[in-house]
Amino acid sequence: MTDRIREFLHDEAAGGLAILAATVVALLWANVGPGYDGFWHTELGPLDLHHWVNDALMALFFLVVGLEIKREFVDGRLQSPRAAALPAIAAVGGVLAPIVIFVVLIAGGEGAEGWAIACATDIAFAVGLIAVLGDRVSEGTRVFLLAVAIVDHIIAIAIIAIFYAEAVSVLWLLAAAVLAVAVKRLPRLWIPLGIALWIAVHEAGVHATIAGVTVGLLLPVALGERVEHRLHPWSAFLVVPLFALANAGVDFGGGVLGDALGSRLTWAIVAGLVIGKLLGISGATLGALRAGGTLPEGMPRPQLAGVAAAAGIGFTVSLFIAELAYDDPALVERAKVGIFAGSVISGILGVLLLSVASRARRV
Known part of the structure; x- marks a missing residue:
């Protein structure tokens, strides 16, 4: 494992603790403290605070994601088609199975727009x-995940x-395309051009965070590595x-929790995250292995199920998609409860399966 991958994994692991802390604060604020919803819906210029976080700040998150994607495909573990094939197949299985489970359980009912x-x-x-599991999980397993x-x-x-774009403005979309070309040709000006691209994408009706991904994919690898490091x-x-602080706050009073637990939407999300990810990633990977694929060096096959279960922790992007999918606050809250429950169950299941695989490996 390279030093740069270790650094990325370290930051992500430590960042997970920060997200957990922010989630706990958000839940306490929404249930015990005053004014959670009112605070995040405070208008600040053209957007409220909630949308400044979701539309503007999250563009930085997706910029980092775009930079990491570019680096891995150009100069990383995914640069060769053979190396990229197995995790790509696993990921596709891990996307399709939850969608199928969700669609089947919702059966066209309320909340069907949140299929993703x-x-x-x-x-x-x-x-x-x-x-958290330390050396009980091999480096090959970490890289695969x-x-x-x-x-x-x-x-x-x-x-x-x-699928979650609003009514698209062709003129603004063309402006965004011109700005994307400008970022490619003038990468040193990526900050002002990136801001202009964000505005164009936002006005085009496409979610503005896509601008962050676009900039990340267009920057040269050498410059991108420095930007990502910072x-x-x-x-x-x-x-x-x-x-997490702006989106994870669910007020469980007033029958919200009971409403969510009695909702088909909540359980469709739980089943998609817990069962869909486990079966989708494990099944697709095992099928690819039978067809001649190979796991990353040092990854024991028994750890596959634990990784697949851990991938069911869908917190950040799942919350993000829920906010895009629903206008009805009640549906958003039911979705959030499903995301919380599914992510917690997936995390516990992942730890159990990886621990069992680790003990079996040492016997």
Whole structure:
């Protein structure tokens, strides 16, 4: 494992603790403290605080994701088609199975627009979970999880751009295309051009965070590595925890929890994250191995199920998609309860399966 991958994994693992802390604060604030919703809906210029976090700050998170995707495919573990094939197949399986489970359970009922909620993996929480287990999880397993999560993010970004865009303005979209070309040709001016691209994408009706991914993919690798080195700690320790603080607060009073537990939407998300990720990633990977694929060096096959379960921690991107999918606050709250429950169950299941695999390996 290279030093740069170790640094990325370390920041993500530590960032997972920051997200957890922010989530706890958000839940306490929403249930015990005053004015949670009122604070985040405070108008500040053209947007309220909630949208400044979700639309603007999260663009930095997706910028870092774009930079990491670019680096891994150009100069990393995914640069060769053979190396990229297995985690790509695993990620596709881990996206399709949750979607199928969700669609079947919802059966066209209320909340069907959120079909993509359960298909995302939270890198920070999943990597943080693996880090807690220390050397009981091999380096090859960590790299496999990271590669699967990166491809998972590529698919999630495409879903957000294609299926959760508003009415698209062709003129603003053309302006965004021109600015993207400018970023490619004049990478040293990526900051002002990136801001202009964010505005154009926002006005085009496509979610503005796509601008962050676009800039990350367009920057040259050498410059991108320096930018990622500087921005990744800010993304891991400020941006994503702020996102959790602004979005994870669910007031469980007033029958909200009971309503969520009685909702088909909540359980469709739980099933998608817990069962869909486990079966989708494990099944797709085992099928690829039978067809001649190979696991990363040093990754024991018994650890596959634990990694697949851990990938069901869908927190950050799942919350993000839920906010895009629903206008009805009641549906958003039911989705959040499902995301919380599914992510916690997936995390516990991942630890149990990886611990069992570790003990079996040492016997």
